[in-house]
Amino acid sequence: MxxxxxxxxxxxxxxxxxxxxxxxxxxxxxxxxxxxxxxxxxxxxxxxxxxxxxxxxxxxxxxxxxxxxxxxxxxxxxxxxxxxRNAPDWVEPQPLPSPEETVLFCEDVRRAMDMIAALPPNQRIALEMVRFGGYSVEQVAAHLDLSVPTIYRLVQTAVATITLRLRQDPEAVPPKRGRP
The missing domain is CATH 1.10.1740 (Rna Polymerase Sigma Factor; Chain: A)
Incomplete structure (x- = not known):
């Protein structure tokens, strides 16, 4: 029951x-x-x-x-x-950025993109193809009709130039070349 x-x-x-x-x-x-x-x-x-x-x-x-x-x-x-315990960072959920941090990040990206656009054409193309396009240095050298060491130098110079400009004056964006 x-x-x-x-x-x-x-x-x-x-x-x-x-x-x-x-x-x-x-x-x-x-x-x-x-x-x-x-x-x-x-x-x-x-x-x-x-x-x-x-x-x-x-x-x-x-x-x-x-x-x-x-x-x-x-x-x-x-x-x-x-x-x-010292758990790896990927175990814990990452905190969401605040709206202010998101705006600042987007502004930094915009400034970096403006700096990339202001690079000399061969440096810009080499940087974009190697860093963003996923092309090998040999493929970029064949596309630009330059040697492999020259492509390495162009990419390294472009990265150094952008890094220095961002450190020197984060608000200053160089004028774009070839555009009025």
């Missing part, structure tokens, strides 16, 4: 405040106690145990809360320990 769920629900409602106090003392947090007591309700009400094998319902309900509270504390301890 099994108890009906509405009797279990009524027992849960009559014990809820005592369960909350009990769970709060175990967990040290009213919010965590609320979660544990709700989980206990979900485990208690649909249970179809017979009266002969089931422990007294009130004691059984408190035991469910105690076991869930212990599980919660173990999980929290484990999470705290794992956060304390």
């Amino acid at each position: 099994s108890e009906r769920p509405d009797l279990r629900f009524n027992l849960y409602l009559s014990c809820r405040s005592g369960l909350m106090d009990y769970a709060s003392r175990l967990l040290g947090s009213r919010e965590a106690a609320e979660d544990v007591v709700q989980e206990a309700f979900l485990r208690f009400v649909p249970a179809g145990r017979t009266q002969a094998t089931a422990p007294p319902p009130r004691a059984y309900l408190f035991r469910i809360v105690r076991n869930l509270a212990v599980d919660y504390l173990r999980r929290r301890t484990h999470e705290t320990r794992s956060k304390g």
Whole structure:
């Protein structure tokens, strides 16, 4: 003979405040106690145990809360320990940039693109093909009809020029060549 769920629900409602106090003392947090007591309700009400094998319902309900509270504390301890370890950066979610950081980043990209556009044509083409296009130095040398060491020098000079310009005056953007 099994108890009906509405009797279990009524027992849960009559014990809820005592369960909350009990769970709060175990967990040290009213919010965590609320979660544990709700989980206990979900485990208690649909249970179809017979009266002969089931422990007294009130004691059984408190035991469910105690076991869930212990599980919660173990999980929290484990999470705290794992956060304390030197986990690789890719394990933790990266913080989202603020809108201001996004605007500043976009402005830096725009300035760098303006600086690339202001480079001499062979330097610009070599830099764009090697760094952004994924072409090999040999392919760029064949395209520009230059030697491989010259392409290395052009790319290295272009990167150095842009780096120096960004460090010298981050707000200054050189005028574009060949355009009025």
